[in-house]
Amino acid sequence: MRPGLFVGDVAKDLGLDVKRLVSGRARLVIDDSKQYVELNRNKGHLVVKDRIDREQLCGQKSPCSFGLEILLENPLEFFSVTIEIQDINDHAPVFSKKEITLEISESTPIGTVFLLDTAADPDVGLNSLQSYSLKPTDNFVLKQNSRSDGSKYAEMVLQSVLDREKQSEHSLVLTAVDGGDPQRSGTVKVHVTVLDANDNAPIFTDSTYKASVAENSAKGTLITKIRASDADQGYNGNVTYSFTHIGEDAAHLFKIFTDSGDVILTGNLDYETFHQYELNLQARDPWGLTGASKLVIDVVDVNDNSPIITMTSFSGKIQEDSPPGTVVALISVQDLDSDKNDNAPQVLYPVQSGGSVVAEIVPRSADVGYLVTKVVAVDVDSGQNAWLSYKLQKASDRALFEVGLQNGEIRTVRQVTDKDAVKQRLTVVVEDNGQPSRSATVNVNVALADSFPEVLSEFTDFTHDKEYNDNLTFYLILALVAVSFLFVTCLVVIISVKIYRWRQSRLYGKSNLPVIPYYPPRYADSLGTGTLQHVHNYEIYRTNDSTEK
Incomplete structure (x- = not known):
């Protein structure tokens, strides 16, 4: 401005x-x-x-x-x-070298990883370095990685067998781009020389080395020793060590001896500036095969800062009748060694409720970089203890989502496909910058769906819902049985009435006039087997239109 x-x-x-x-x-x-x-x-x-x-x-x-x-x-x-x-995109990514030279044996197996130099971009956030690309991709493919601090570096992976007799050299271009508008980029040439066969690559004894050093340690202090072995014999088994993807700050502070693997301090440390360094290690044999590891160095704080007293203002003369409490001067005291980190971050969104589930819906047509949601957290501490960083701890599909280190934005890193499961669950860790750091975790449910019914079908399998559904099923069955019983009963009654009326009509015939019975003075059992004393005859009288049988 x-x-x-x-x-x-x-x-x-x-x-x-x-x-x-x-x-x-x-x-x-x-x-x-x-x-x-x-x-x-x-x-x-x-x-x-x-x-x-x-x-x-x-x-x-x-x-x-x-x-x-x-x-x-x-x-x-x-x-x-x-x-x-606020940052503006006034810097482009820059590589420290104009050309990267690699020597790779033709017997190198497919899938072997080669570390590439990192580009530097002093901007932050979206204006900083965001991604790399590599062309051409006939023999090699690019793999991008992120460190714990959010910085990105590139690796080159062999995807097809090299043949020195066909092509002894390969020329590629590595491009680094930021996320600003307009976008800025930087390039470096990658020159690959194909060597004759060498069977084994060096292997480090540990995938991650950890060491600590006090911030007031003298230059030349031995920090740690790293070791790698190569199964090849003689000259092919010789191993040399080096740092890769090292920033300018760390490059002035640490040195690794190429032959022994000893790491020493070469500069002055300051815990209040940086309290941890992560260095990438490379072991290389004479024919270009490499092994990779990393070294994490923790800087130990010592009481090397005296309190600073600042007289902000002095009022000058004081009247003799000044009442108690009159401001005489303003004094501020600061000590860089006492920042107490006694509060963990608090997640404000998404809200974690006990019974209900909140799911972020992502359409299957979502492109790379689609904003899924944003984790919002606060820390009531002050200074660097309140600086928050966000990391993706667990995910149903790690290759589908990433979390912004500083802004907590969850975005897609590739195109959503039909093969991806509808229900996705992410666990995000929010850490502060204190020592020791404090953290909080939050679960984020994501639904990959184009319609709301798809979401409901995937997010209703919880205990209270199951109990409710079980009770509902029981009462529905009970009601169905009761209705069925009433229906059958009514059906039996109706059929019985129909049969009774049919039998009556068969007995008396069909007539539009009422039947008028005639009761003679005496009745008798026609067979003479009843209780009457004598046998008598009786006659049945019918109406004029009765049917004769």
Whole structure:
């Protein structure tokens, strides 16, 4: 930003009247020797005084900010103000070399990994280095990796057999691009020389070496020893050691002896600047076969900083009748060795509820870089103890999602396919920057679906739902049995009535007139076997239209 440009309205933000700024002779108190902003009392505005270079001010630290205080007199007051510097994409990724030279044996097996130099981009966030590409890809394919700090580096993987007799040399171009708008990029040539056969590559004794060193250790201090072996005999079994993908800061601090593998300190450490370094190791035989490992060095804090007392303001003369509590001076004390990290990060979103499940829906047509959701967390500590980083701890498919180290954004890293399961579960770890660091975890449910019913069918298999469904099934069956019983009963009654009426019609015939019975004075059993004393005859009288049988 150019000098004179508006930064912020401190009068409005602090709830102060512009007249108070003038009458109180408001001024800025800045610890840094360089003053980047100045105060316009008449408007209550902070404006740019000198050009601000975020990379020069903060390096790779994000967020980048500096603090100042606004001091008022009559009465004496002060207000703390923090100004955050936002990054712009003013740097392109740059490789330290113009050409990478590799010597690879023609007997190297498919799948062998070759480490490539890392590009540097001082910008942060999306403006920093985002990805690599390699062309052509006839014999080699590119593999991208990320370190724990979020920085990315590239590896070249052999995907087809080399034949020295057909082609003894290969030329490729490695390109690094950032995520800014407009996008910036840098390139380096990769020259591969194919060597005759060598059977075995060096193998490190450990996949990860860990060491610690006090921040006040002298130059030349031995930090650790690393070892790799090669099963080949004689000259082919010789191993040399080196660092790869090492940044400029670490390159001035550490050295590895190529023959012995001893790692020593060559610079001055400062725990308050960096408290951990991760270095990539390479063991190489005379024919170009390599093995890879890494070394993690923890810097141990020592009490090497004295408290700094700053007299912000002194009111001068004190009247003899001044009441107790009158402000005489403003003093600030700071000690870089005492930052206590006693609070773990708290996840605000997504909310973790006991019974219900919240799922982020991602359409199957989603492209690479699709924003799934964002994990939001806070840490009530201050300073570097409140700086948060986000990492993907577990995932149903690690090749499908990634988490932004500093912003917590979950994005897709490849195209979603029909083969991907609908239900995806991610576990994200949020860590602060304290020592020791504290962390919190959050589970994120993701549904790869184009319709809501697909989501429901995948996210309803929970215990309380199962119990509810079991009870519901029982009552539905009971109701079905009751209805079926009533139906059968009614059906039997109806059939019985029908049969009764049919038999009646068969007995008396069909008539539109009512049947008029005639009861004679005596009845008798026609067979003479009843209880009557004599045998009698009886007659049946019918109506005129009765049917004769």
